[in-house]
Amino acid sequence: NAGVTQTPKFQVLKTGQSMTLQCAQDMNHNSMYWYRQDPGMGLRLIYYSASEGTTDKGEVPNGYNVSRLNKREFSLRLESAAPSQTSVYFCASLWREGFNEQFFGPGTRLTVL
Amino acid sequence: DQQVKQNSPSLSVQEGRISILNCDYTNSMFDYFLWYKKYPAEGPTYLISISSIKDKNEDGRFTVFLNKSAKHLSLHIVPSQPGDSAVYFCAASLMNYGGSQGNLIFGKGTKLSVKP
Numbered sequence: 001n002a003g004v005t006q007t008p009k010f011q012v013l014k015t016g017q018s019m020t021l022q023c024a025q026d027m028n029h030n031s032m033y034w035y036r037q038d039p040g041m042g043l044r045l046i047y048y049s050a051s052e053g054t055t056d057k058g059e060v061p062n063g064y065n066v067s068r069l070n071k072r073e074f075s076l077r078l079e080s081a082a083p084s085q086t087s088v089y090f091c092a093s094l095w096r097e098g099f100n101e102q103f104f105g106p107g108t109r110l111t112v113l
Numbered sequence: 114d115q116q117v118k119q120n121s122p123s124l125s126v127q128e129g130r131i132s133i134l135n136c137d138y139t140n141s142m143f144d145y146f147l148w149y150k151k152y153p154a155e156g157p158t159y160l161i162s163i164s165s166i167k168d169k170n171e172d173g174r175f176t177v178f179l180n181k182s183a184k185h186l187s188l189h190i191v192p193s194q195p196g197d198s199a200v201y202f203c204a205a206s207l208m209n210y211g212g213s214q215g216n217l218i219f220g221k222g223t224k225l226s227v228k229p
Contacts, residue, residue, distance in 0.1 A: 041221055042221045042222060106156050107154070
């Protein structure tokens with residue numbers, strides 16, 4: 001059981017470049033989430049997917065798109081990266097239905113120059 | 114406006130002593146609260162939680178207390194160990210709601226240092 005995996009672990013982009021952050025879980029969870037964490041800040045929700053085939057905006061969705069490819073995979077895309085998107089990105093899946101206990105991946109550290 | 118506040122960015126305690134981490138919230142509708150622990154370069158790890166129908170939940174060395182009238186919760190770690198050194202995040206949610214209302218709202222975290 002790998003839990004929640006994220007690729008890549010690190011990435012450096014130039015302003016205007018695009019990239020996709022990948023996330024997969026092998027726990028058969030229905031709900032998946034993308035967060036960003038900035039220095040001195042808590043985790044802020046970007047997008048979430050309550051079930052396969054559905055996605056919804058979170059607190060800070062601007063500049064991002066997501067795809068729930070299947071039950072296992074939930075990807076986050078930056079179409080035109082900006083320095084303000086420099087952050088650590090975490091993917092999570094819902095561990096226990098009804099109790100909102102989320103299980104997090106190890107994170108992707110993204111720097112946009 | 115921050116709905117979940119952790120007003121102490123850092124806390125330092127001696128090994129063996131009690132660590133008390135505090136969290137305040139503003140939305141009286143929150144009915145489920147969680148604590149996560151995060152080591153550097155790792156994702157947050159679920160630690161303990163409490164429903165609003167309880168005022169205390171205990172799991173080994175970790176106890177969470179909830180004071181609904183004060184909109185305050187705290188995490189007690191007894192005894193503290195050097196391996197407890199990490200950033201602790203408080204989170205709140207509306208458990209009985211679906212959609213975005215059921216999502217977690219995180220505080221900014223408190224960095225705990227436990228000195229040997």
